[in-house]
Amino acid sequence: MTSRTVRVRYAPSPTGDFHVGGARTALFNYLFARHHGGRFILRIEDTDRKRYNSQALDWLLEGLRFLGLDWDEGPEVGGAYGPYVQSQRIELYRRHASLLIERGMAYRCFCPPERTEATSPDSEEPGAEPGDSCRCGALSAEESERRASGGAPYAVRFRAPRQGNVTVHDAIRGDITFPNEVLRDAVLLKSDGFPTYHLANVVDDHFMEISHILRGDEWLASLPLHVHLYGAFGWEPPVMAHLPLILNPSGKGKLSKREERAPDGSVRPVFVRQFRELGYLPEALVNFMALLGWSYDDKTEIMSRAELIERFTLERVNPAPAVWNYEKLDHFNGHYIRQLSIEDLAGRLMPFFEAAGYRPSREQLLAVVPLIRERITRLADAPAVANFFFDEELAPYPVEDLIPQKADAAMALAALERARAVLAEVDFRKEAIETALRAEAARLGLKTGQMFQPIRVAVCGRKAAPPLFETLEVVGRDKCLRRIDRAVEKLRSGG
Ligand code: GLU
Numbered sequence: 001m002t003s004r005t006v007r008v009r010y011a012p013s014p015t016g017d018f019h020v021g022g023a024r025t026a027l028f029n030y031l032f033a034r035h036h037g038g039r040f041i042l043r044i045e046d047t048d049r050k051r052y053n054s055q056a057l058d059w060l061l062e063g064l065r066f067l068g069l070d071w072d073e074g075p076e077v078g079g080a081y082g083p084y085v086q087s088q089r090i091e092l093y094r095r096h097a098s099l100l101i102e103r104g105m106a107y108r109c110f111c112p113p114e115r116t117e118a119t120s121p122d123s124e125e126p127g128a129e130p131g132d133s134c135r136c137g138a139l140s141a142e143e144s145e146r147r148a149s150g151g152a153p154y155a156v157r158f159r160a161p162r163q164g165n166v167t168v169h170d171a172i173r174g175d176i177t178f179p180n181e182v183l184r185d186a187v188l189l190k191s192d193g194f195p196t197y198h199l200a201n202v203v204d205d206h207f208m209e210i211s212h213i214l215r216g217d218e219w220l221a222s223l224p225l226h227v228h229l230y231g232a233f234g235w236e237p238p239v240m241a242h243l244p245l246i247l248n249p250s251g252k253g254k255l256s257k258r259e260e261r262a263p264d265g266s267v268r269p270v271f272v273r274q275f276r277e278l279g280y281l282p283e284a285l286v287n288f289m290a291l292l293g294w295s296y297d298d299k300t301e302i303m304s305r306a307e308l309i310e311r312f313t314l315e316r317v318n319p320a321p322a323v324w325n326y327e328k329l330d331h332f333n334g335h336y337i338r339q340l341s342i343e344d345l346a347g348r349l350m351p352f353f354e355a356a357g358y359r360p361s362r363e364q365l366l367a368v369v370p371l372i373r374e375r376i377t378r379l380a381d382a383p384a385v386a387n388f389f390f391d392e393e394l395a396p397y398p399v400e401d402l403i404p405q406k407a408d409a410a411m412a413l414a415a416l417e418r419a420r421a422v423l424a425e426v427d428f429r430k431e432a433i434e435t436a437l438r439a440e441a442a443r444l445g446l447k448t449g450q451m452f453q454p455i456r457v458a459v460c461g462r463k464a465a466p467p468l469f470e471t472l473e474v475v476g477r478d479k480c481l482r483r484i485d486r487a488v489e490k491l492r493s494g495g
Contacts, residue, residue: 214314281340368474
């Protein structure tokens with residue numbers, strides 16, 4: 001750890017939806033900054049105009065806010081090192097490309113753009129820049145000047161060393177040595193005047209006084225080039241830390257860039273927006289993602305944001321790939337759902353009920369939430385679990401469900417008819433309902449299960465439902481009686 005103030009950045013390229021791989025990178029930067037009392041900076045790397053997606057920035061900012069990863073400097077909040085959007089800093093990159101030309105450390109390349117710009121800045125193989133056969137590096141300074149002032153379009157390439165090695169220290173992986181012979185003369189500035197990722201990233205990390213770079217390990221391959229660039233400018237590189245890869249649940253291959261289907265046909269989300277829409281809580285996602293490559297010890301899993309901040313250090317980041325485990329995330333989500341107060345959970349559930357077409361009052365929701373919160377893993381599950389509280393008519397259910405095991409329709413009918421009589425009279429509160437229905441079961445010589453199943457199915461339209469007496473109370477007497485009448489008819493008519 002250097003003595004510099006900790007300044008870290010999350011530097012996404014707005015090319016598409018906000019993927020959880022990026023969110024994990026943002027989270028580690030955030031936790032690291034907060035742990036050290038440093039600054040968490042958001043920088044938008046939008047210099048690849050071909051891959052630019054105008055919606056991506058909204059998705060990103062919304063996603064970061066949803067996760068509670070507040071940035072101290074960046075778009076919408078400003079800061080002393082701005083602007084924080086690279087397309088607004090183009091002059092700075094051009095000046096620095098010119099500086100390297102003057103120093104003989106870069107040269108103008110007059111090859112056609114197809115040859116110089118085929119590789120996107122996000123390419124994972126920056127060594128594989130096209131133009132290997134380019135001879136522009138051999139042009140004299142005068143010739144290069146003459147062509148440029150004659151208006152010939154050109155890109156700027158770095159004059160990469162070919163001999164020797166470069167050793168870089170990575171805070172997670174230790175020393176890594178790269179042979180220089182794999183380097184190519186990477187494009188720094190394209191002929192459209194826009195910088196490539198490499199130039200803009202290095203220049204900005206320097207001028208934004210970034211102390212540590214925490215980023216995905218797909219950028220390891222760019223590291224030797226970046227280190228040479230820092231050297232060419234005469235700057236000290238930040239501390240480097242390349243985070244572990246995130247694998248698919250099978251443990252084979254990188255976590256998909258697109259949503260996929262699980263073997264049971266359900267959607268496997270990969271974008272922050274999708275997790276939000278399915279009703280994953282930010283608390284659960286943050287806790288779960290923190291464990292993708294980092295651990296506190298070998299047993300503690302559930303940790304609050306404050307605990308994560310207090311405990312997060314790079315020493316405990318493991319370079320081995322981490323597996324995205326949807327079941328584990330579901331488990332975390334259920335845990336965090338049950339941690340919420342009824343009021344908080346009701347407030348978070350309201351939009352999900354509204355999206356499903358329900359308009360419950362706050363009071364109704366406050367009554368229903370305690371009955372369903374053990375039964376939902378994701379907030380979006382709630383309307384389907386609780387629909388019978390709000391629907392006027394139940395969805396059709398099989399008449400056989402009304403008949404308990406080892407019983408027949410006559411018994412179910414008797415149970416329902418007696419239950420109806422009792423429920424029509426009783427003080428409609430759960431304790432009184434319970435006492436009355438148990439007494440009635442005894443009078444009929446039925447086991448309580450035999451008595452309760454027909455009632456449950458008649459009122460809820462399903463065998464698995466929340467605790468019966470509370471449920472009856474919340475559904476309300478009128479609806480319960482109407483539904484029991486309907487079930488009696490069903491049993492009489494056989495369907
Ligand atoms: N713009 C790069 C990205 O989209 C940033 C990589 C880095 O953090 O240096 O991931």
